[in-house]
Amino acid sequence: MTLFQIFDILGIFAFAISGSLVAMRKRMDPFGVFIIAFATSVGGGTLRDLLIGAQPVFWMKNTDVIFLIITAYFIAIFFRKKLKYLNKSLFLFDTIGLGLYTIMGTEIGLSNNFHPIIIVAIATMSASFGGVIRDILCNEIPVIFRKEIYATACVLGSITFLILHHLDFNETIIYISTSSIIITVRLLAVKFHWSLPTFYSKI
Amino acid sequence: MTLFQIFDILGIFAFAISGSLVAMRKRMDPFGVFIIAFATSVGGGTLRDLLIGAQPVFWMKNTDVIFLIITAYFIAIFFRKKLKYLNKSLFLFDTIGLGLYTIMGTEIGLSNNFHPIIIVAIATMSASFGGVIRDILCNEIPVIFRKEIYATACVLGSITFLILHHLDFNETIIYISTSSIIITVRLLAVKFHWSLPTFYSKI
Amino acid sequence: MTLFQIFDILGIFAFAISGSLVAMRKRMDPFGVFIIAFATSVGGGTLRDLLIGAQPVFWMKNTDVIFLIITAYFIAIFFRKKLKYLNKSLFLFDTIGLGLYTIMGTEIGLSNNFHPIIIVAIATMSASFGGVIRDILCNEIPVIFRKEIYATACVLGSITFLILHHLDFNETIIYISTSSIIITVRLLAVKFHWSLPTFYSKI
Numbered sequence: 001m002t003l004f005q006i007f008d009i010l011g012i013f014a015f016a017i018s019g020s021l022v023a024m025r026k027r028m029d030p031f032g033v034f035i036i037a038f039a040t041s042v043g044g045g046t047l048r049d050l051l052i053g054a055q056p057v058f059w060m061k062n063t064d065v066i067f068l069i070i071t072a073y074f075i076a077i078f079f080r081k082k083l084k085y086l087n088k089s090l091f092l093f094d095t096i097g098l099g100l101y102t103i104m105g106t107e108i109g110l111s112n113n114f115h116p117i118i119i120v121a122i123a124t125m126s127a128s129f130g131g132v133i134r135d136i137l138c139n140e141i142p143v144i145f146r147k148e149i150y151a152t153a154c155v156l157g158s159i160t161f162l163i164l165h166h167l168d169f170n171e172t173i174i175y176i177s178t179s180s181i182i183i184t185v186r187l188l189a190v191k192f193h194w195s196l197p198t199f200y201s202k203i
Numbered sequence: 204m205t206l207f208q209i210f211d212i213l214g215i216f217a218f219a220i221s222g223s224l225v226a227m228r229k230r231m232d233p234f235g236v237f238i239i240a241f242a243t244s245v246g247g248g249t250l251r252d253l254l255i256g257a258q259p260v261f262w263m264k265n266t267d268v269i270f271l272i273i274t275a276y277f278i279a280i281f282f283r284k285k286l287k288y289l290n291k292s293l294f295l296f297d298t299i300g301l302g303l304y305t306i307m308g309t310e311i312g313l314s315n316n317f318h319p320i321i322i323v324a325i326a327t328m329s330a331s332f333g334g335v336i337r338d339i340l341c342n343e344i345p346v347i348f349r350k351e352i353y354a355t356a357c358v359l360g361s362i363t364f365l366i367l368h369h370l371d372f373n374e375t376i377i378y379i380s381t382s383s384i385i386i387t388v389r390l391l392a393v394k395f396h397w398s399l400p401t402f403y404s405k406i
Numbered sequence: 407m408t409l410f411q412i413f414d415i416l417g418i419f420a421f422a423i424s425g426s427l428v429a430m431r432k433r434m435d436p437f438g439v440f441i442i443a444f445a446t447s448v449g450g451g452t453l454r455d456l457l458i459g460a461q462p463v464f465w466m467k468n469t470d471v472i473f474l475i476i477t478a479y480f481i482a483i484f485f486r487k488k489l490k491y492l493n494k495s496l497f498l499f500d501t502i503g504l505g506l507y508t509i510m511g512t513e514i515g516l517s518n519n520f521h522p523i524i525i526v527a528i529a530t531m532s533a534s535f536g537g538v539i540r541d542i543l544c545n546e547i548p549v550i551f552r553k554e555i556y557a558t559a560c561v562l563g564s565i566t567f568l569i570l571h572h573l574d575f576n577e578t579i580i581y582i583s584t585s586s587i588i589i590t591v592r593l594l595a596v597k598f599h600w601s602l603p604t605f606y607s608k609i
Contacts, residue, residue: 029399031355032348046254051452053461055256056315060325063318112462115469122466137345142543145438152437196435232602234558238550249457258459259518263528266521340548 003175004107009068011100015130016041016069018093020076025090026138030077037073040134041065044101048126052112094131095186099179101127102154106161106178116162123158124151149189152196157182206378207310214303215268218333219244219275221296227283228293229341240276243337244268247304251329255315297334298389302382304330305357309364309381319365326361327354352392355399360385409581410513415474417506421536422447422475424499426482431496432544436483443479446540447471450507454532458518500537501592505585507533508560512567512584522568529564530557555595558602563588 019040023033042059049057059065105126109119128144128151135142144150161178169177188194222243226236245262252260262268308329312322331347331354338345347353364381372380391397425446429439448465455463465471511532515525534550534557541548550556567584575583594600 027401028348029401031352031399035347035354050253050456051461051463051466053256053459055254056317057254060254060317060321063320066320066324114462114466117469117472118466121472137348139344141545144441145434145543149437151441196437198433198435230604232604234555234602235550238557253456256459258457259520260457263457263520263524266523269523269527342547 014097016072043130044126099182124154153185217300223279246333247329302385327357356388420503422478449536450532505588530560
């Protein structure tokens with residue numbers, strides 16, 4: 001099993017947990033929770049596959065993805081009472097998913113020989129789209145438009161990946177550096193309420 | 204004309220009626236009503252074709268679909284005053300569409316040799332997606348997240364289809380059994396307020 | 407550079423400006439404004455490419471599109487204080503984008519040999535979809551469902567294009583006539599509060 005496959009599995013798993021948690025917070029019925037878990041988990045990768053024309057999309061060719069989501073779903077349900085700090089768990093799993101999906105998006109963009117700026121766009125879209133669908137379906141303001149730096153962390157991570165790749169670092173170092181940067185930027189952004197500078201005058 | 208084609212036509216027709224009725228209840232203008240009828244009718248099949256990579260999507264290759272939707276649209280407008288029991292008519296057409304689209308989705312999944320669990324997922328998504336888009340565009344809570352069993356009926360129907368298919372029953376029996384199960388489950392669910400058991404403690 | 411390419415560039419540019427303006431009116435942060443500019447600008451063409459199966463979608467094959475959007479974004483930000491009449495500017499750029507995208511959609515539909523009714527549908531969807539995504543992401547009622555004639559202008563423009571094309575007029579005449587009709591219909595519709603006749607009785 002390659003490092004890519006391990007990160008792939010962990011990303012799908014983390015987003016499935018994050019989707020289940022948001023849906024349970026909204027007190028959806030068991031099927032609704034599963035739909036949200038599924039949409040959050042595969043949403044970004046499905047958009048990526050549609051845009052580059054890699055159909056049938058990834059989860060149709062590999063049933064492991066479905067069983068992985070089902071497992072994450074039951075774990076989220078089973079441990080829901082232990083998850084006293086639901087918001088913290090949710091934030092953690094969402095951030096991990098964000099980091100791992102950015103790596104997968106960048107990797108797939110590279111293997112398709114797209115221009116670097118397109119690769120960063122694909123990576124950012126595939127990392128953040130799952131969370132956006134989740135929030136739209138749950139009727140929350142999409143996480144991407146809330147104050148803290150979110151998609152910006154993916155952009156920074158994807159650029160880091162491309163630079164290290166260009167400098168011929170090996171895969172393990174690239175993957176670990178990229179995910180560390182994304183997770184760190186996101187954690188610090190939320191902790192210290194970082195946000196992008198605004199160009200509106202104070203009212 | 205095969206039974207598949209007849210069910211296909213009826214499914215498109217039923218969803219076009221259901222879309223027109225929801226849009227008229229929202230008092231949209233004639234063009235808005237047509238857009239909603241179109242999106243409800245072709246939405247599920249378009250998603251299905253995009254995900255499996257069958258492009259151009261079905262309604263681009265077959266103009267009959269467009270004329271069928273136009274016909275349904277005018278029928279809905281013409282009979283709108285007879286439709287005193289608008290909610291009941293809407294529910295009926297939506298349920299018929301749900302049953303027929305599940306059959307088509309399962310059939311197409313089978314002919315692409317997907318794994319059974321993927322086939323059930325495709326059938327359920329293509330059957331319920333039209334109604335979800337309709338409700339999002341009309342600013343209603345998507346039907347799939349309301350209390351009564353909805354997508355669950357598609358899952359049961361699609362599994363029934365696959366079992367009967369595996370047991371070598373003929374197409375007519377499979378189609379009629381599948382649609383009967385979906386329509387019956389949905390009717391009973393609404394009549395008796397069935398819903399899935401919940402795992403939240405009472406507040 | 408062909409007339410088609412010039413119109414293509416202008417359409418992308420106009421929609422990127424219109425997206426930036428709506429996002430700034432919502433006081434989004436700089437990255438949010440860019441996402442909205444991007445989604446508005448490429449949304450319609452991306453949907454078109456997905457439906458007809460022309461992947462990777464257009465902006466992945468041509469990085470000029472990205473740099474064009476970035477330029478439009480900075481122009482919108484830079485001139486935001488001069489844009490006292492933000493609503494008027496927004497309306498103008500949205501209308502120009504609508505006209506140009508209708509032409510591109512019709513042209514691409516023709517080159518794929520679709521049936522005329524399908525071509526009109528593709529042109530209308532690709533012209534109006536960018537504005538619809540923009541409005542959904544910004545939590546406004548989609549422009550297509552507001553009172554004034556919107557998608558109807560695209561339908562009229564696309565039909566005009568097809569008739570002139572059938573009568574063998576040259577490209578320049580077709581492009582200028584089509585965009586003039588769309589822009590004029592839309593301007594007059596807003597000025598005189600034109601809307602489609604309704605079939606609901608007064609309440």
